[in-house]
Amino acid sequence: MTARDTVVVHAARGTVALRLSRRSALLTSALWLAALALAVASLGLGEFDLRLADTLRVLGGGGTLIEYDVVVRDRLPRTVTGLGVGAAFALSGAILQRIAANPLVSPDVIGVNAGASFGALLVMTVVGGAGASLVFGALAGAMLTSAAIVLVALNRGLNGYRLVLVGIGIAAMLSSAISYLLVRAEYHQVLSAASWLTGSLANRGALHVTIIVATLAAAVPVLLVLGRHLRVLELGDDLARTLIGGAHRIRLALIITAVALAAMATAAAGPIGFIALVAPQITRRLLAGRSAALGPAAATGALLVTGADLVARLLFAPTELPVGAVTGVLGAPVLLYLLARANRIGHTG
Amino acid sequence: MNPDTTTTTTSTTPPTSTACPAEQPATTQPATELSAEGLTLGYDAAPVVQDVSVAVPPGRITVIVGANGSGKSTLLRGLARLMTPRRGTVLLDGQDIARLATKTLARRLGLLPQQPLAPDGITVADLVGRGRHPHQRWFRHHTDADDTAITAAMAATGITDLAERPVDELSGGQRQRAWLALALAQDPDVMLLDEPTAHLDLTHQVDLLELLTDLNATLGRTTVLVLHDLNLAGRYAHHLVAVKDGRIAAEGPPADVLQPGTIESVFSLSCAVIDDPLTGTPIVLPRPPSGGRRAG
Numbered sequence: 212m213t214a215r216d217t218v219v220v221h222a223a224r225g226t227v228a229l230r231l232s233r234r235s236a237l238l239t240s241a242l243w244l245a246a247l248a249l250a251v252a253s254l255g256l257g258e259f260d261l262r263l264a265d266t267l268r269v270l271g272g273g274g275t276l277i278e279y280d281v282v283v284r285d286r287l288p289r290t291v292t293g294l295g296v297g298a299a300f301a302l303s304g305a306i307l308q309r310i311a312a313n314p315l316v317s318p319d320v321i322g323v324n325a326g327a328s329f330g331a332l333l334v335m336t337v338v339g340g341a342g343a344s345l346v347f348g349a350l351a352g353a354m355l356t357s358a359a360i361v362l363v364a365l366n367r368g369l370n371g372y373r374l375v376l377v378g379i380g381i382a383a384m385l386s387s388a389i390s391y392l393l394v395r396a397e398y399h400q401v402l403s404a405a406s407w408l409t410g411s412l413a414n415r416g417a418l419h420v421t422i423i424v425a426t427l428a429a430a431v432p433v434l435l436v437l438g439r440h441l442r443v444l445e446l447g448d449d450l451a452r453t454l455i456g457g458a459h460r461i462r463l464a465l466i467i468t469a470v471a472l473a474a475m476a477t478a479a480a481g482p483i484g485f486i487a488l489v490a491p492q493i494t495r496r497l498l499a500g501r502s503a504a505l506g507p508a509a510a511t512g513a514l515l516v517t518g519a520d521l522v523a524r525l526l527f528a529p530t531e532l533p534v535g536a537v538t539g540v541l542g543a544p545v546l547l548y549l550l551a552r553a554n555r556i557g558h559t560g
Numbered sequence: 561m562n563p564d565t566t567t568t569t570t571s572t573t574p575p576t577s578t579a580c581p582a583e584q585p586a587t588t589q590p591a592t593e594l595s596a597e598g599l600t601l602g603y604d605a606a607p608v609v610q611d612v613s614v615a616v617p618p619g620r621i622t623v624i625v626g627a628n629g630s631g632k633s634t635l636l637r638g639l640a641r642l643m644t645p646r647r648g649t650v651l652l653d654g655q656d657i658a659r660l661a662t663k664t665l666a667r668r669l670g671l672l673p674q675q676p677l678a679p680d681g682i683t684v685a686d687l688v689g690r691g692r693h694p695h696q697r698w699f700r701h702h703t704d705a706d707d708t709a710i711t712a713a714m715a716a717t718g719i720t721d722l723a724e725r726p727v728d729e730l731s732g733g734q735r736q737r738a739w740l741a742l743a744l745a746q747d748p749d750v751m752l753l754d755e756p757t758a759h760l761d762l763t764h765q766v767d768l769l770e771l772l773t774d775l776n777a778t779l780g781r782t783t784v785l786v787l788h789d790l791n792l793a794g795r796y797a798h799h800l801v802a803v804k805d806g807r808i809a810a811e812g813p814p815a816d817v818l819q820p821g822t823i824e825s826v827f828s829l830s831c832a833v834i835d836d837p838l839t840g841t842p843i844v845l846p847r848p849p850s851g852g853r854r855a856g
Contacts (some may be wrong), residue, residue, distance in 0.1 A: 312679060337728045436698055449642055449673040454693045456662030501686060502679050504755065 235504050238497055242510030246297075249517045250290045254282050256521070258529060292415040292479055293511040293520050293534070295423030297486060299476035301512025302434065304487030305494070305503045306469035309445040310462060311374055314549050317488040318353075318473035321378025325385040326356025326486070327477035332389055332404055336396040344424055347477045353474030356381060357466070410483030410535025412520050419479045426475035433468050437461055438505050447500060483535045485542020486512050492545060515541075573748045591619030592668070592749035592782050598648035601631075601638045607646060608634040610806040615800070616750075619780040621772065623793040626803035627827050632786050633674070633754055635803060639784065640671045640752050652750065652785060657741035665695035670748030674755050676739055676756040678727040684738050685723040688713055713744035716775060733764035740771070753785040757792070765789070769796045790827075793817050818842040 254270070255261035259281045263271070268274055269282045304317040318324050330352020336339040340348070364377040389408070395403050406413065440461050443454045451458045473487060490512040491503035498507065516534065518543065523532040594616040601609040609629045616622045616639075626632040627808050637643050639650055647672045650657045657665060670691075678687055689714070692706045696761040714720045717737040722730065727738055736756060743751055756772075757765040773796055776783050787793045793800060801811045804826045823831050823844060830847040 258697055309679070313676060314680075439698055440693075441695075442690050445679045446690065447673065447676055449637075449640075449671060450676060453640060453669060453671040454691070456664075456666050456694070495681060499681070502682060556572055 232498075232501065232504075233509055234494055235498055235501065238494075239504075239506045239510050241306055242507060242514050244474070244533040245509075245515050246294060246510060246514040249514065249521060250294055253290055253517065253521045254286050254522070257281075257286070257524060288417060288420050289412045289415045289520070290517070292419045292423055293412050293516045295420070295427055296412075296476040296480040296483060297490075297513035297516030298509035299423060299427060299430070299472040299488035299512070300483065300486040301494075301508045302505055303428065303469040303473040303476070304489075304512075305491035305505055305508040306434075306438075306441065306465050306472075307487075308491050309441045309502060310465060310469075312445050312447065313372065313375065314492055315375045316378070316486070317491075318470065318483065319484050319487045320382075320546070321360060321375060321471045322382030322385060323353050323357055323360075323378075324477050324482035324487075325382045325389070327353040327474040328387045328408060328482045329389055329392075330355075330474075331478055332392050332408070335404060336392050336400050343418065346475065349478035350471065350474045353470050353477070354467075356385065357470045385505075409533040410481040410538065411533035412480055412516075413531060413533070415480070422475055423479040426472060430468050430472050433464065434505055437465055437468075440466070442502060481533075481535060483516060483538055485546065487536045488549075489490075489542045490515055491547045492549070503544055562568040569692070588604055591780050593618045593653050594782055594784070595649065596635075596639065596648065599635075599638055599645055599650060600647040601634050601643050601645055608806050609638060609803075611648070612803075612806070612808055613648075614801060614808060614811065616782060616784055618782050619776075620782070621776050621785045621796060622748070622782075622799040622801060623797035624784065624786045624803060625788070625790060625793050625826075626800045626809075630803045630826075631806035632803045634806075636752055636754050636784065636786050640669060642671075643667060663694065666746035667746075668749045668753050670743040670746045670751045672739055672743045672751070672756055674758060678735075678738075681726050681728065683724050684727055684741075685710070685714070686751045687727050687738055688719075688741045688745050694746065704755070708730060713741040716744060717741040717771065732760055732768060735762050736760060736764070736768055737771070740768070744775070748781075750782045750784070753783070755786050755788065757787065757789070765792060790823070791836075791842075794844070795836065795839055809822045815842055818844060832842045851852035 212273070251270075252263070252267060255263060255266035259277075261278065261282065265274065265278065265369040266282060269278045274282070303323075304319070307316050307318060307321075308314050310316075315321075327349040330348040330350070331345045332346050332348075333352070336346030338344065338348075360374065360378050360381055361514075363381070364373040393404060396404065440451075440455055440458075444451045444458065444462055444465070446454070448458075451462070455461060476483070491508045493515075494511045495501070495503040497511075498504065515538065519537040520534040523534045523537045525535075526532065596612055596614050597743055599605050599609060599612045599614075610631075612635060614635075624632045624635060634643065638645060641650065645658070652660065652665075652668060655839065657669075660668075665745055689706070689710050692709060695703075695709075711720075714723060717740050719734065719741055720736050722734060722738070727735060730738060740753075740756070743753075747812055753772075760768065766795045772783065772785070775781070778818060787796075797814050799811065800817040802809045802822060809826045810822045818833055820831055823833070825830055829844075832845045832847060833842050834845060835841070836843045
């Protein structure tokens, strides 16, 4: 029996049989189209306004030197970084939430983003590094934090709730460590660090685009191969181990991928809050009756960050808000809702 | 590569014959043997299961009983390779399961854990379909064999009509049937169930055990379950294993194991055993401390 809206594609005499949910495929395309449309719109909007046709002409290689400078050199890196980090945060959240069978186990809630921030900030203020060295700081910070969370929470197997509680504790410790770094830092460092710590897409350049595009290019193939195991991993440890050969290794590979995605997205745009938490939850509700598949979740994340950045740029123009301030306003109520619900039913399935 | 042909499959009510392929046990291939030899299992210093050797009769229903903390669930987990033995081996058709390829074991051995939790909002059909995971590859998600197995599993458990309902909206009995359908869709040679009747009312407990008995009679699959209720264990087990302090205290046909002396030593319960007037299986009656009537 196949679920109602499923399409099965057979090819190569039955050696290939892919199952696609029509709703999921439609939704993914629609969300990506919406994200791209917003992205193109955002390229034309701002102090230097362009009409849509002009924007497309500039992207196609036409336009004046000034138009090219504004659209391609100034705004395009910001837009591409936004789409990329949105997708990366959402993928990271969807993977971790499903493995832990708990929507609160998101990199932004359990401290993975905070670990990446601390690592990057350490490089920024103490080592005095910038650019590529921030990437290593963020990655090392996120990996060490995740390892610490898992080690502390580990007690005869992983339990979603202990992971959340330990993660929140470690995130709190990291936030005071971050405060300490800020107090010690030079004034000009503090200004840029503060904006970066809220999560900001301002002044993104080729480096940030490279970070996030390379990360996605590395992560997506891994997820194409291993992502299908999530539908069994989310059934709990015992069933996962009886239904998958080598469940432990697959789960570890997926967790490392998820942590790396969150770390690199943080390195590229700062710890933009709530995207990883909210995007999979929105996706799950849009998909009605299914788990948050990775494709639509990534599209939702890209759409959310692009939309939030547009709001951040235009709402109080010419003053610009960091995008993280907008996602915080949108995401915090969702976190409250999930917490309240978890309390009521005793679990956060 | 062929030009891709796109097929849209719509849910149809399966022919009932799929659910019950034969009246007699399917004898196309012999039922799978599962046994443990000198099995010692534990989490910390003290072993929970100690030096247990047990042969599960192939094609029959074996029920493990024992007091809380006696190690009966741990024994089941050891049989499912969810725990690495400290000593001893578990054999599936004579092969050490520790040496079996993990993917092979995933197709041959099915487990229904205690109180599994379904992901939020997923439908029954989606849940049951996940039991096909060990038969699928990343480039081959869905075959006709998958469809047949899922349809048959839902028909056999009587949940075909619930296919598109969210699992969270089902009653306890329906939900347990959905999980059982997942294990059936996996189509394993041996099925292990950890307290499948926990938290069900008596009607649904009997309902589920009747269903397991029917499935066992038609499919002849080796089945092992952990149960708390001695009277239900006595009624539905072909082979009964009583566990005490991590060791096997008694095993055999229910009528042989459920003797007042054995129950007294395994459960520290003074009791009388009578024959069930309906089935002739043993019924355990705990003896009141005073030895007489408590009321009126």
